[in-house]
Amino acid sequence: MPGIVVVGAQWGDEGKGKIVDVFAEHADLVVRYQGGSNAGHTLVVNGRKTVLHLLPSGILRPDTLCAIAPGVVVDIFGLVEEIKNLKALGLLQNPKQLMVAETCSVILPFHKTLDQCREKALDENKIGTTGKGIGPAYEDRAARRAVLFGDLFDEKTLREKVELAIAEKNVLFKDFYGTAMVSADQVVESVRPLLDVLAQHRSRDFSLVLHKALKAGKRVLFEGAQGTLLDVWHGTYPYVTSSSTLAANACVSSGISPMAINKVIGVFKAYATRVGTGPFPTELNNETGDRLRREGAEFGSTTGRPRRCGWLDLVALKAAVKLNGITNLSMMKLDVLSGLEKIGICTAYKIRGELVQDLSMFYGELDHAEPVIEYLPGWNENLSRVTNLKELPRMATSYLDFVGTQLGTPIDVISIGPGREQTLWVKPLFTE
Numbered sequence: 001m002p003g004i005v006v007v008g009a010q011w012g013d014e015g016k017g018k019i020v021d022v023f024a025e026h027a028d029l030v031v032r033y034q035g036g037s038n039a040g041h042t043l044v045v046n047g048r049k050t051v052l053h054l055l056p057s058g059i060l061r062p063d064t065l066c067a068i069a070p071g072v073v074v075d076i077f078g079l080v081e082e083i084k085n086l087k088a089l090g091l092l093q094n095p096k097q098l099m100v101a102e103t104c105s106v107i108l109p110f111h112k113t114l115d116q117c118r119e120k121a122l123d124e125n126k127i128g129t130t131g132k133g134i135g136p137a138y139e140d141r142a143a144r145r146a147v148l149f150g151d152l153f154d155e156k157t158l159r160e161k162v163e164l165a166i167a168e169k170n171v172l173f174k175d176f177y178g179t180a181m182v183s184a185d186q187v188v189e190s191v192r193p194l195l196d197v198l199a200q201h202r203s204r205d206f207s208l209v210l211h212k213a214l215k216a217g218k219r220v221l222f223e224g225a226q227g228t229l230l231d232v233w234h235g236t237y238p239y240v241t242s243s244s245t246l247a248a249n250a251c252v253s254s255g256i257s258p259m260a261i262n263k264v265i266g267v268f269k270a271y272a273t274r275v276g277t278g279p280f281p282t283e284l285n286n287e288t289g290d291r292l293r294r295e296g297a298e299f300g301s302t303t304g305r306p307r308r309c310g311w312l313d314l315v316a317l318k319a320a321v322k323l324n325g326i327t328n329l330s331m332m333k334l335d336v337l338s339g340l341e342k343i344g345i346c347t348a349y350k351i352r353g354e355l356v357q358d359l360s361m362f363y364g365e366l367d368h369a370e371p372v373i374e375y376l377p378g379w380n381e382n383l384s385r386v387t388n389l390k391e392l393p394r395m396a397t398s399y400l401d402f403v404g405t406q407l408g409t410p411i412d413v414i415s416i417g418p419g420r421e422q423t424l425w426v427k428p429l430f431t432e
């Protein structure tokens with residue numbers, strides 16, 4: 001079965017958007033499988049930059065069908081804005097190009113308010129969420145009071161579902177956070193103008209469409225958001241997002257069998273970044289960290305926050321390979337390392353005096369982890385115009401070899417800039 005998962009192998013922002021857009025040339029269907037508009041996938045096509053928060057990154061290719069799976073939490077206001085923006089660019093002309101599962105949970109403005117109130121109240125212990133309402137929306141799902149995408153189209157059901165969803169929250173808003181309460185009428189009114197656009201994308205038989213596509217041998221790409229170390233079960237809890245970011249969740253979220261997946265492509269940057277609070281053993285709070293941020297334009301595409309930057313962490317990456325069953329790797333932003341005299345790579349942690357090379361548990365342990373850094377010589381050449389692997393400087397090739405060998409997984413794709421054409425294939429991943 002030709003299902004392929006593209007998963008972030010670090011703390012998000014690995015460049016999944018670019019690589020899914022590149023891979024989508026070889027795909028029939030691209031499915032976004034978790035998270036919501038906390039994600040920011042930046043794509044540069046013919047020099048034009050598009051940032052997607054919710055739409056699958058295959059959407060810029062008119063012949064690629066795109067789908068939002070039930071496990072995604074959908075900010076319907078943001079979704080309509082993204083759809084309108086794309087239409088204004090002459091894209092997404094055929095509404096059938098995008099389908100949204102009617103069992104997706106919907107994010108409404110009160111989810112964002114709650115997310116932001118909570119973060120404010122946490123004060124020094126903030127998670128550093130994006131404030132997009134992701135946590136509260138997944139909480140409602142688990143509490144079985146979520147408003148689902150399909151509920152939007154029947155006003156009576158919508159009103160009842162909203163009333164259920166806001167009952168407890170209004171107590172919190174009024175008595176705990178001292179902020180304005182919400183009314184179901186307000187919510188229903190605000191949703192009404194969106195319905196015509198949303199109805200065009202409603203899918204009532206989501207997993208059936210996927211089953212048929214997979215059975216017919218169509219290539220389906222499952223696009224993850226955030227990254228492995230932000231996974232709610234296996235990441236650096238509690239400094240994580242509220243969904244499972246791992247490859248296996250592509251199946252749960254979309255309603256397909258694990259047997260349908262035959263490749264898991266892990267995407268990672270040639271260095272490491274993290275936004276928000278939480279442990280980050282290889283973080284560089286110095287001129288080199290600033291340089292990576294500057295050269296790599298490491299500012300959040302959703303919140304604009306500066307990203308924390310550091311050396312590549314092989315202990316964390318090895319865990320990501322295992323947790324996701326990564327079969328192939330894509331290394332992104334290799335060009336950003338040009339000009340560094342030496343490049344650090346974390347090959348182990350020292351935790352309470354013990355050398356640790358393999359870790360599968362990130363709870364608590366990382367707080368005490370001192371990174372063991374090996375240095376490789378850098379290179380000065382600008383890589384952004386390299387068109388062939390043979391043109392890479394010798395030291396860049398050594399860096400790639402070192403990382404690939406340590407991870408025991410092939411790096412098959414290398415990205416040297418944001419454009420589609422700035423992609424080097426070590427091995428073709430898609431044979432037609």
Ligand code: IMP
Binds near residue numbers: 129226
């Ligand atoms: P939330 O997903 O908005 O609840 O945020 C929880 C944590 O995940 C915070 O540390 C965020 O900075 C981080 N996060 C959420 N989405 C992304 C992303 O797309 N890239 C990187 N970090 C993210």
